[in-house]
Amino acid sequence: MDLFGQYVINGLMLGTIYALVAVGFTLFFGVLDVIKFSHGDVLMVGAFTGFTAAAGAAALGLSHPALQLAATVVFALAGTALLGAVIAKWLILPLKNAPRLNILLATLMLGTALRESVRLFYPDGSNPKAFPALLPTSAWQFGQFTLRVDSTILVVTGILVIVGLHLLINRTRLGLAIRAVAQDEETARTMGINYTLIVLVTFALGSGIAAVAGVMDGLYYNEINFGMGLLLGLIGFSAAIIGGLGNLYGAILGGFLFAALQMIGAVALPFASAYKDVFAFAVVIALMAWKPTGLIPERASDRV
Template identity: 65%
Template sequence: MSVIGQYVFNGLMLGLIYAMVAVGFTLFFGVLNVIQFAHGDTLMVGAFAGLAAATGVMMLDVGSPWLRLIAMVLAAVIVTGLLGAAIARFLILPLHRAPPLNTLLATLMLGTVMREAVRLFYPDGSNSKPFPALLPNASIDLGGLSLRADNLLLLASGLATIGGVHFLITRTRLGMAIRAVAQDGETARLMGINFEAIVLLTFGLGSAMAALAGVMNGLYYNEINFNVGLLLGVIGFSAAILGGLGNIYGAILGGFLFAGLQVIGSATLPALIPNIPSAYKDVFAFAAVIIFMAWKPTGLIAEKSSERV
C-alpha cells in the first residue's frame, strides 16, 4: 500500500504541473484561437529567472531560504508575465488575421530562439543546473507512506494556484471580460471591453502560471536545464488536447490524466516487459493519448460553441 500511495502522490504532483501548463494553452486558445508553441520555453525562461534571483539574493548574504524563495517566485512570475504579454503584443496580435500556420510557425521558432539564448548566454547554460532546495525536507510518515514536507507544500501551492486562477476567471470582472473576449471578441469590443488589454493580460496570466509550474518542477526534481520547457510544453499541450482544448476544466483533468498514464506506464511496463526502463512511461502515455485522440478528437470535455449569424 505504501508503494501504491507513493505512485499516487507522484501522479498528483506531476498532474498539477501539467495542468498548470495546459491551462495556459487553453487560455491562449480561448481568447485568440491560437496555439502558442513557445509556451513551454516561456516556462523554462521563468525557471531560470527564478534561479538567477535566488542566486543573486544568496550573493547578497541573505541566508533566509524563505526570502530566497519569495525572490525566486516573484522574479519568475514577473519576468514570464511580461514576456508572455510582449509575445502577445509584438507577435501574436500582428499575426491575428494571418493563417493559423503562420502563428504556429512563428511561436515554434520563437521557442527555439529562447531555448538557444538561455543555453548560450546563461552561465554554463548547456548543462543541467542544480535548483536550490529552499523548502523544509522533513518527512511525514502516514501508515508506512513517507511524504516529504516540501512535496506537500508544493502540492498545496499548486492546488491554491489553480483554485485562484479558477476564481479569477469565474468570479471577477476581469474573468468576465476574458470570457467575453473568448466568446466573441468583436461583440466584446462593442460592449466597451479593451480587447488588446484583455489579450495581453490573459497571455501574461497564462505565462505566469507556466513560470510557477517551472519553479515547482525545479524544486521537485532539484535541477533544471534549457530543454525542460520542450518536454513540458508538449506534455501540457497534449494534456489540453486530452481534456478538450478551450476548456479550463478539461485542461486540469487532462493534466492529471496524462500524469496518471505516466504513473501506470512506469509501474506496469517493467513488470510486463523485463529490462525495459521506466523512462518509457512517456512513450506509453503519448501512445495512449494518440489512441484517445483518434477515438475522441474533441477531448473529454468538448468546448461549447455556437454559430453566430
C-alpha cells in the same frame, strides 16, 4: 503499499505541473484561437529567472530559504508575465489575421530561439543547474509511507493556483471580460472592453502560471536545464488537447490524466519504467482518435 503511495504523490505532483502548463494553452486558445508553441520555453525562462533570483538573493545575503523562495517566485512570475505580454503584443497580435500555421510556426521558432538563447548566453547554460532546495526537507512518516513536506507544499500550492484561476475567471470582472473576448471578440469590444489589454493580460496570466509550474519542477527535481520546456510544453499541450482545447477544466483534467498514464506506465505495466512516456503518448493518440474534440468538448461547456 508505500511504493504505491509514493507513486500517487508523484502522480499528483506531475499532474499539477502539467495542469498548470495546459491551462496556459487553453487560455491563449480561448481568447485568440492560437496555439502558442513557445509556452514550454517561456516556462523554462521562468524557471531560470527564478533560479537566478534565488542566487541573487543569496548573494545579497538573504540566507533564509523563505526569502530566497519569495524572490524566486516573484521574479519568475513577473519575468514570465512580462515575456508573455511582450510575445502577445509584438509577435502574436500582429499575426492575428495571418493563417494559423504562421502563428504556430512563429511561436515554434520563438521557443527555439528562447531555448538556444539560454543555452548560449546564460553562464554555463548548456549544463543542467542544481536548483536550490528552498522548501523544508523534512518528511512525515505514516507507517511505511513517507510523505515529504516539500512535495505536499508544492501540490497544495499548485492546486491553490488552479482554484485561484477558477475564481478569477468565474468571479471577477477581469474573468468576465476574458470569457466575453473568448466568445465573441467584436461584441466584447462594443461592450467597452479594451480588447488588446485583455489579450495581453491573458497572456501574462497564462505565462505566469507556467512559471509557477517551472519553479515547481525545479524545486521537485532540484534541477533545471535549457531543454526542460520541450517535454513539459508538449505534455501540457497534449493535456489541453485531450481535455478539449479552450476548456479550462478539460485542461486540468488532461494534466492529471497524463500524469496518471505515466504512473500506470511506470508501475503497472510489464515493461521498464523508462517506457512510461511512450505509453502515455500512445494512449493520448488513441484518446484523440476516439474523441477528436477532447474529453470535454468545447461546445458542451464554457469556453475558458
